[in-house]
Amino acid sequence: MIKLLLEITDLAVEVSGKEVLTDVDLYIDKGETHVLLGPNGAGKSTLFMTLLGFPKYKVTRGEILFKGENITNYSTTDRVRMGIGVSFQNPPAIRGVRLEDILKVESGADEDAEELDPEVMELVHKLKFDEKFLDRDVNLGFSGGEVKRSEILQLLAQKPDFIMFDEPDSGVDIENVELLAEQINILLEKDKKIGMREKSGLLITHLGYILNFVIADTAHVLMDGKIACSGNPAEILDDIRKEGFKGCVQCCKVH
Numbered sequence: 001m002i003k004l005l006l007e008i009t010d011l012a013v014e015v016s017g018k019e020v021l022t023d024v025d026l027y028i029d030k031g032e033t034h035v036l037l038g039p040n041g042a043g044k045s046t047l048f049m050t051l052l053g054f055p056k057y058k059v060t061r062g063e064i065l066f067k068g069e070n071i072t073n074y075s076t077t078d079r080v081r082m083g084i085g086v087s088f089q090n091p092p093a094i095r096g097v098r099l100e101d102i103l104k105v106e107s108g109a110d111e112d113a114e115e116l117d118p119e120v121m122e123l124v125h126k127l128k129f130d131e132k133f134l135d136r137d138v139n140l141g142f143s144g145g146e147v148k149r150s151e152i153l154q155l156l157a158q159k160p161d162f163i164m165f166d167e168p169d170s171g172v173d174i175e176n177v178e179l180l181a182e183q184i185n186i187l188l189e190k191d192k193k194i195g196m197r198e199k200s201g202l203l204i205t206h207l208g209y210i211l212n213f214v215i216a217d218t219a220h221v222l223m224d225g226k227i228a229c230s231g232n233p234a235e236i237l238d239d240i241r242k243e244g245f246k247g248c249v250q251c252c253k254v255h
């Protein structure tokens with residue numbers, strides 16, 4: 001049997017004693033990009049944090065398989081080692097850790113290495129950072145747009161196989177959304193033919209603006225901790241634009 005890259009079956013998750021996700025099924029194959037849409041508070045970031053393995057997010061039912069392995073009880077470090085990479089909605093500032101240091105670790109270079117790999121340095125410039133910026137503590141005092149660009153830069157250095165983006169377009173101006181989208185497309189190998197792509201992604205957005213620039217294969221709508229529907233991203237977005245997420249409530253009742 002061919003194994004999918006990520007298989008989430010019958011997942012229920014509790015946070016601080018509250019059940020936030022119930023009956024989530026989601027299957028992502030190698031080379032596919034999926035989109036997760038849904039209103040505020042639907043549970044999108046909860047799914048993201050659960051897949052990353054944050055201990056606060058307790059899986060009470062179901063399982064998560066990655067590369068055919070049951071990772072439901074794996075630590076975040078092990079999941080990252082297996083090839084999961086993330087761009088957070090609101091990443092924390094890390095006082096005392098310079099952006100350059102974290103990039104060295106993520107690109108697999110020795111922490112004591114004098115300089116960044118030239119390839120990573122090229123990415124730094126592509127994402128419109130200058131060399132002085134690398135001396136700054138990660139996310140400390142970064143503008144909203146700089147935070148998002150730095151998240152993508154770190155992913156480009158890390159080269160994960162499965163990448164989750166939690167609202168990469170929120171708080172970013174139009175010009176920078178296009179720049180981020182261009183790099184997301186590189187991360188997800190959109191320059192290659194469909195059958196040749198190895199990298200997969202899950203893109204969380206509630207406005208869908210970034211989908212003008214990043215082509216996705218499938219979209220899912222999360223409502224009240226359940227997947228209300230899945231299908232063609234353009235069609236689903238069109239329905240949401242016409243009826244709002246209110247229209248998804250009907251579908252929730254059917255499922």
Ligand SMILES: Nc1ncnc2c1ncn2[C@@H]1O[C@H](COP(=O)(O)OP(=O)(O)OP(=O)(O)O)[C@@H](O)[C@H]1O
Binds near residue numbers: 016041042047206
């Ligand atoms: N640590 C926590 N403690 C208590 N409740 C939480 C916690 N984390 C999330 N929740 C609750 O779980 C629900 C889902 O939150 P989540 O952040 O996953 O939503 P979201 O879909 O990402 O929303 P948004 O679009 O606003 O980012 C919310 O009601 C939220 O208050």
Ligand SMILES: [Mg+2]
Binds near residue numbers: 166
């Ligand atoms: Mg969120």
